[in-house]
Amino acid sequence: xxxxxxxxxxxxxxPIMPASGCFGFGREYSELFDLNKLGAIIIKAATLESRYGxxxxxxxxxxxxxxxxxxxxxxxxxxIIDNEVSFLANYDLPIIANVAGSTxxxxxxxxxxxxxxxxxxxxxxxxxCPNVKEGxxxxxxxxxxxxxxTASVKQASKVPVYVKLSPNVSNITTMARAVESxxxxxxxxxxxLTGMQINLNSxxxxxxxxxxxxxxxxxxxxxxxxxxxxxxxxxxxxxxxGGIMTAEDVLExxxxxxxxxxxxxxxxHNPFVCxxxxxxxxxxxxxxxxxxxxxxxxKGHEYGHKDLSRT
Amino acid sequence: xxxxxxxxISKKIIAKETIELTFHAEGYVNQISPGQFIHIxxxxxxxxxxxRPISIADVDVDSQIVTIIFKIxxxxxxxxxxxxxxxxLDILLPCGSGYPINQLELDRAxxxxxxxxxxxxxxxxxxxxxxxxxxxxxxxxxxxDYVFYESKFKELGNCHVVTDDGSYGFKxxxxxxxNDTPIDYDYFFSCGPTGMLKAVSTQLKNRNGYISIExxxxxxxxxxxxxxxxxxxxxxxxxxxxxxxxxxxxxxVVLV
Numbered sequence: 001x002x003x004x005x006x007x008x009x010x011x012x013x014x015p016i017m018p019a020s021g022c023f024g025f026g027r028e029y030s031e032l033f034d035l036n037k038l039g040a041i042i043i044k045a046a047t048l049e050s051r052y053g054x055x056x057x058x059x060x061x062x063x064x065x066x067x068x069x070x071x072x073x074x075x076x077x078x079x080i081i082d083n084e085v086s087f088l089a090n091y092d093l094p095i096i097a098n099v100a101g102s103t104x105x106x107x108x109x110x111x112x113x114x115x116x117x118x119x120x121x122x123x124x125x126x127x128x129c130p131n132v133k134e135g136x137x138x139x140x141x142x143x144x145x146x147x148x149x150t151a152s153v154k155q156a157s158k159v160p161v162y163v164k165l166s167p168n169v170s171n172i173t174t175m176a177r178a179v180e181s182x183x184x185x186x187x188x189x190x191x192x193l194t195g196m197q198i199n200l201n202s203x204x205x206x207x208x209x210x211x212x213x214x215x216x217x218x219x220x221x222x223x224x225x226x227x228x229x230x231x232x233x234x235x236x237x238x239x240x241x242g243g244i245m246t247a248e249d250v251l252e253x254x255x256x257x258x259x260x261x262x263x264x265x266x267x268x269h270n271p272f273v274c275x276x277x278x279x280x281x282x283x284x285x286x287x288x289x290x291x292x293x294x295x296x297x298x299k300g301h302e303y304g305h306k307d308l309s310r311t
Numbered sequence: 312x313x314x315x316x317x318x319x320i321s322k323k324i325i326a327k328e329t330i331e332l333t334f335h336a337e338g339y340v341n342q343i344s345p346g347q348f349i350h351i352x353x354x355x356x357x358x359x360x361x362x363r364p365i366s367i368a369d370v371d372v373d374s375q376i377v378t379i380i381f382k383i384x385x386x387x388x389x390x391x392x393x394x395x396x397x398x399x400l401d402i403l404l405p406c407g408s409g410y411p412i413n414q415l416e417l418d419r420a421x422x423x424x425x426x427x428x429x430x431x432x433x434x435x436x437x438x439x440x441x442x443x444x445x446x447x448x449x450x451x452x453x454x455x456d457y458v459f460y461e462s463k464f465k466e467l468g469n470c471h472v473v474t475d476d477g478s479y480g481f482k483x484x485x486x487x488x489x490n491d492t493p494i495d496y497d498y499f500f501s502c503g504p505t506g507m508l509k510a511v512s513t514q515l516k517n518r519n520g521y522i523s524i525e526x527x528x529x530x531x532x533x534x535x536x537x538x539x540x541x542x543x544x545x546x547x548x549x550x551x552x553x554x555x556x557x558x559x560x561x562x563x564v565v566l567v
Contacts (some may be wrong), residue, residue: 024534028554032312032532044536052547055529056567059537061386064357073536073549144384198464199357217357267353267361268530271403 001282002069002292005039005260007237008185009122010094010262012039015293016278017251019241019264020045020098021070029271030091037275042262043084045126046114047105050076055208060197065216065243065266065305067195071207072100076114080081085119096162104149107206108156111165115211116160122159125150126241128166128191131269139189140166141176141254148187150182160185162239167193167222176230186237187230188262190223202260217243224256230296231257245273247280251288263284312532313339313407316399320376327456328383328484329427330392331368332400337375338404339404343367343437346409346502346523346558349379350531352401353390363387364406364528364553366502367438369431380430380459389412406531410435410500410521410558412442421496421520422464423485423511425503426457431523438468447471447494451507455479486510505566507558512561520561526552542566 003014017040018029025043026035044259053073080097082115089093101107107125114120127139127146139145144211146163154161160243163179165172167190176187192213197206205211224243240258242252245266252303253261266273281293290296317334325331339475350362350405369378384393401408412435425430427487429450436446446468453457455478464470472480473488480492485507499520501511508522533554542548543565550556552562 013340022530024536028530028533032314050547052549055537056540059529059535060528060538061359063334063359064360066361066529068535068537070536073539110552216360265360268363268535269313271532275495288479299396 001286003278003281005293006226007259008261010040010096012094013280014039014275014278015254015260015282016266017042017096017239017260017262018267018274019262020126022264022267025080026088026216027084028171030125030265031127032271033087035091035093037278038093039260039278040096040121041088042096042124043080043088044074044079044099044100045098046074046110047072048109050074050078050079057207058209058212060174060206060212061267062195062197062214063218064214065214065218066268067207067212067214068192068195068258069207069212071209077110081113081117085117088120091097095119096124097124098124098126098164099153099183106153107149109245110305111153111156114154114170120159122185123161124159124188125153125161125163126191128164128168129252137166137168140175141169141172146175147182149183150179154183160273162186162188164191165226166187166191167219167226170260172226173233176218177235180236184236186239188239189230189295190219190226190242193219193222215243217245219243220249224252227256227258228300244277245269247277247284250281251296252253252282253299254293254296257298299300312403312510313465314401314403315339317377319398319400320395322396326452326459327458328566329459330383331378331380332394333376333378334400335405336377340370340372340375340377340448343370343377343405344409345412345438346431347405347407348431348557349377349402349411350406350528351386351391352435353505359387359390361387361529362403363391364525364531365391366523366557367405367434368430368432373538374518380427380499382427384427385494392521403531407557410523412439415498417497419445419496420447421494421499422446422450423489423501423503424448424450424500425485425507426452426504428507428523430499432500433463435500436467438465444486447496449473449485449488449494451475452479466558487513488516497524501561509566512566516562518561521558522561524552524559524564525557526567528553542567548550
């Protein structure tokens with residue numbers, strides 16, 4: 001059984017990595033378990049300048065999931081490089097830097113800052129944060145803008161670029177094809193679905209930002225469907241995410257066409273979930289007839305109709 | 312911080328909608344300082360994904376027993392209230408940073424608690440009392456039905472009970488009693504609703520003190536930035552309530 005996973009820029013001991021924003025910069029979790037167990041780490045989104053983010057409350061629980069509206073709080077890319085990337089460089093752990101911005105110039109500047117350091121192995125281009133007014137979501141919902149920012153960042157980056165897609169679009173494959181044509185090395189999908197919860201007592205949205213991004217098992221079927229569709233229409237690798245809680249969930253993502261996966265909300269439920277999934281994965285792969293991770297990728301497409309009908 | 316499974320050994324309704332649970336936490340209790348909390352998984356599988364932070368009300372080092380007290384205020388605490396003696400709880404402990412009483416020099420402490428902010432102050436008062444500090448507690452509740460732990464605080468020193476409607480003890484808010492009753496103290500320690508903490512911090516702004524605040528949390532370990540609070544020093548800084556707090560120096564953070 002081998003969990004080895006190779007995707008552009010990344011040779012992963014296993015296909016499991018914590019998702020951006022759900023693991024900070026790894027520091028807190030490094031006190032709980034050895035980060036070297038992880039396949040990689042996707043660090044919290046960076047912008048050019050520091051951002052405080054939204055007012056609180058920033059999270060709310062939902063059925064089988066949660067809403068968040070943190071608002072890209074981060075100390076700015078230079079502080080992240082100086083204080084956080086330097087810390088993570090002590091580990092045998094590929095680092096994927098999540099790059100956010102509100103203009104093409106900002107995305108490019110953050111990317112350049114990251115790729116000046118030798119310690120970043122790949123960029124995750126965040127064109128899908130739903131929680132800030134000027135946070136790049138317009139790039140994530142318009143294929144022309146998505147292609148434009150992808151091409152610019154790709155030109156500025158010395159490492160492979162994975163574009164993180166928003167599910168808040170009517171046709172995910174159009175977005176995926178647009179960024180693939182613009183030079184994306186891979187895709188990362190899906191980000192959160194925009195949602196809202198209203199408190200009965202206060203008669204107001206519970207989150208201070210009113211809307212937030214829905215994550216957790218509630219969105220897993222959406223993620224699986226979108227990855228399945230995109231796998232049929234693009235050829236670049238996919239880091240899949242959206243509600244993964246167990247090793248069985250990981251296999252489902254692999255079958256849908258993901259090459260590796262990220263675990264997000266589950267870290268809040270169980271801070272040890274990543275190492276636990278990594279430990280359970282070989283047995284689950286074996287149980288369903290696979291002897292490696294790579295063997296399972298895309299195997300959910302072999303039966304049934306070749307193309308999905310589109311509604 | 313550790314993740315462990317504990318078994319509930321007692322469950323008591325100690326006031327209206329207010330429940331006290333105890334459990335053995337063998338090997339973990341020596342690490343607990345007053346003001347810290349446990350982060351409880353109240354769901355099963357994919358329901359109630361977010362853990363609930365509940366403050367630690369008491370610790371008995373000899374028997375290795377931890378006491379928590381919570382009020383049923385929502386889905387999570389309702390779920391927790393349905394657990395029974397013998398049930399297992401999946402918890403993270405101890406979480407956050409407590410009251411730094413070992414670093415303080417004091418002879419007299421004023422404890423100011425409001426509602427479900429009272430529990431962590433009990434373990435604090437007990438530890439202060441053990442160190443020879445004279446403790447005066449002022450604890451406020453909505454009404455008589457919600458009052459708890461009066462006699463336990465009385466075992467440790469003076470205790471004034473305040474109710475909003477005057478159905479028990481002094482009528483009004485804790486700050487009204489502080490205006491009305493002169494109390495000598497070196498440090499105050501407060502926990503309760505944000506409105507109360509604001510009023511206390513404002514009224515006692517020239518005194519040394521610590522407050523404990525609550526907020527909806529995500530991870531509970533300092534990674535997700537859900538429960539941040541701005542600092543008061545004009546630097547646009549922030550603190551994470553789950554990791555840097557929930558205890559802060561009074562006026563260190565902006566209460567919102």
